[in-house]
Amino acid sequence: xxxxxxxxxxxxxxxxxxxxxxxxxxxxxxxxxxxxxxxxxxxxxxxxxxxxxxxxxxxxxxxxxxxxxxxxxxxxxxxxxxxxxxxxxxxxxxxxxxxxxxxxxxxxxxxxxxxxxxxxxxxxxxxxxxxxxxxxxxxxxxxxxxxxxxxxxxxxxxxxxxxxxxxxxxxxxxxxxxxxxxxxxxxxxxxxxxxxxxxxxxxxxxxxxxxxxxxxxx
Amino acid sequence: xxxxxxxxxxxxxxxxxxxxxxxxxxxxxxxxxxxxxxxxxxxxxxxxxxxxxxxxxxxxxxxxxxxxxxxxxxxxxxxxxxxxxxxxxxxxxxxxxxxxxxxxxxxxxxxxxxxxxxxxxxxxxxxxxxxxxxxxxxxxxxxxxxxxxxxxxxxxxxxxxxxxxxxxxxxxxxxxxxxxxxxx
Numbered sequence: 326x327x328x329x330x331x332x333x334x335x336x337x338x339x340x341x342x343x344x345x346x347x348x349x350x351x352x353x354x355x356x357x358x359x360x361x362x363x364x365x366x367x368x369x370x371x372x373x374x375x376x377x378x379x380x381x382x383x384x385x386x387x388x389x390x391x392x393x394x395x396x397x398x399x400x401x402x403x404x405x406x407x408x409x410x411x412x413x414x415x416x417x418x419x420x421x422x423x424x425x426x427x428x429x430x431x432x433x434x435x436x437x438x439x440x441x442x443x444x445x446x447x448x449x450x451x452x453x454x455x456x457x458x459x460x461x462x463x464x465x466x467x468x469x470x471x472x473x474x475x476x477x478x479x480x481x482x483x484x485x486x487x488x489x490x491x492x493x494x495x496x497x498x499x500x501x502x503x504x505x506x507x508x509x510x511x512x513x514x515x516x517x518x519x520x521x522x523x524x525x526x527x528x529x530x531x532x533x534x535x536x537x538x539x540x541x542x543x
Numbered sequence: 544x545x546x547x548x549x550x551x552x553x554x555x556x557x558x559x560x561x562x563x564x565x566x567x568x569x570x571x572x573x574x575x576x577x578x579x580x581x582x583x584x585x586x587x588x589x590x591x592x593x594x595x596x597x598x599x600x601x602x603x604x605x606x607x608x609x610x611x612x613x614x615x616x617x618x619x620x621x622x623x624x625x626x627x628x629x630x631x632x633x634x635x636x637x638x639x640x641x642x643x644x645x646x647x648x649x650x651x652x653x654x655x656x657x658x659x660x661x662x663x664x665x666x667x668x669x670x671x672x673x674x675x676x677x678x679x680x681x682x683x684x685x686x687x688x689x690x691x692x693x694x695x696x697x698x699x700x701x702x703x704x705x706x707x708x709x710x711x712x713x714x715x716x717x718x719x720x721x722x723x724x725x726x727x
Contacts, residue, residue, distance in 0.1 A: 341595035354719035360590035362687035365668030369586025421696040499625035
């Protein structure tokens with residue numbers, strides 16, 4: 326009776342973190358039923374200790390923000406980039422939005438920036454995509470052969486942070502089910518109006534590192 | 544003061560900002576208002592506290608930083624829920640390689656401010672148990688609702704521990720079949 330699914334259910338019943346295994350259809354249905362029965366017994370209120378400790382962790386995280394530094398960004402050159410900055414609200418402030426015409430090349434270029442290494446060249450193999458977050462700019466790096474490029478990680482609809490689905494090579498917005506291809510073009514959306522493609526962030530390779538062009542650190 | 548926001552927002556086309564919507568004062572207000580609902584939701588979907596706490600942590604760590612504090616209460620809740628949905632999907636992909644549970648129902652496209660918890664869980668569980676033969680129902684009640692160990696459950700039912708295990712195994716399989724049938 327010591328099957329993996331039995332152990333999984335016993336772990337649930339004991340309130341332990343269940344051990345992983347590779348369930349078949351039948352196992353999966355049992356796990357699902359066990360979870361439902363557990364949820365019926367316990368509404369799952371968080372413990373006071375957990376609420377307090379996560380609060381402290383988030384407080385440390387949020388204090389790590391440097392708003393003054395972030396506000397030095399951004400000169401944007403297109404309407405799409407303007408949408409990015411509007412969506413990002415307090416973190417990303419527009420100083421100059423030039424044109425509302427449909428843009429061909431959207432680049433997110435700070436007027437006063439520097440090249441910052443993000444990852445070792447060797448860690449960005451051909452065809453791979455990697456997220457990066459430098460505070461003022463978050464995005465996804467990508468390599469196609471010799472070429473490295475980067476797009477913003479902020480959805481052009483309402484500014485939610487996109488998440489990488491590496492196997493599908495998609496950047497998914499958690500808010501309204503919009504998804505972009507890793508080159509920044511729109512893949513799917515369920516919105517009344519198609520959101521613009523993702524702005525590009527300047528990227529290059531230098532001294533064995535992939536770098537992006539971002540506002541200088543304070 | 545916060546309760547009516549979702550109601551008003553529901554009637555509006557998605558993506559439009561309403562004037563005069565409630566907003567949170569700061570991230571701590573966001574946290575206080577949402578920590579309970581996100582944790583309850585995660586617990587209902589994974590069935591154990593260690594994972595529910597990790598996933599709740601991940602939701603807030605992911606969502607809080609890029610959050611626009613100017614967003615309305617309804618938008619913030621939707622955003623947290625949407626983040627929770629992806630976090631949960633990642634969790635299943637990582638652990639069992641199958642999406643065992645999802646937040647899709649809670650996050651229907653037509654309801655930007657969905658129910659924060661799953662109040663139907665006890666009702667669904669009761670409906671499933673009601674479909675089972677008496678002894679199957681009894682063993683599951685003892686183990687899942689009565690917090691009995693397998694030994695206690697066996698004693699309660701007057702069977703050997705080995706028999707109780709077999710009974711539980713079969714009962715859960717049948718409960719799973721009944722549950723799948725209810726979904727489809």
